[in-house]
Amino acid sequence: MEIRQIREDDTENYIELCKKLDQETQFMMLEPDERTTNVQQQRDAIKSLLAAGNSMVFVAEYHSKLVGYIGAYGGEFRRNKHKVYIVIGILQEYAGKGIGTSLFTETEKWAREIGVHRLELTVMVHNEAGLALYKKMGFSIEGIARDSMLVDGKYVDEYYMAKILS
Structure with missing residues (x-):
């Protein structure tokens, strides 16, 4: 398993990954x-x-x-x-194999290198696996957004x- 920064030549594979995630889970934004x-x-x-300087996508690649x-x-x-x-x-x-931890570790390393102070995210309250990962990585719940998403009606x-880095 390789964790690396996204490249332009990943474009088609990245679209394919995102579309498959949209199909597999209701925890992503798009249906x-x-x-x-x-x-x-x-x-x-x-x-x-890639040109922005303060944004990045890291991908997990397994056998190309x-x-x-x-x-x-x-x-x-x-x-x-x-x-x-x-x-x-x-x-x-590929869930439950440490990929999430590796992705977060690489992201935090990158964020610290460029001087980011705060990492933040949102998660549906019933996404137990996501919550467990985020807490494991040092994120804390700061609040709740009621009726924030509409899923299956x-x-x-x-x-x-959020997690404060410095």
Whole structure:
């Protein structure tokens, strides 16, 4: 298993990974078939992300296949450049094998190197595996957003979680 920064040549495999995650779990933002990003749009997004300086996607690659990712999206303005919003997805077949821990470890290392002060994320309150991972990685619940997501016609609460790095 290799954890590394995303590259432009990962574009098609990254889209495939994201679409598969949309199919496998209800914990990702997009529903199945809602993702409409084409290859050029995704390539441009990766290129922009790599140029931003305070955003990054790390991928987990196994036998030339992307099996998970963590996106770290930094603030755009002086008042929020110190923080990074985290999104993570790992294919179910590879869950529970330490990939999430490795992705978070690499992201935190990168964040500290570029001077990020705060990592933050949201998680549906019933996502027990996600909650366990985030707590293990040092994140704390800061609040709750009631009826934040609409999943299968039902409103779902989300926790706001964060980790202060410095």
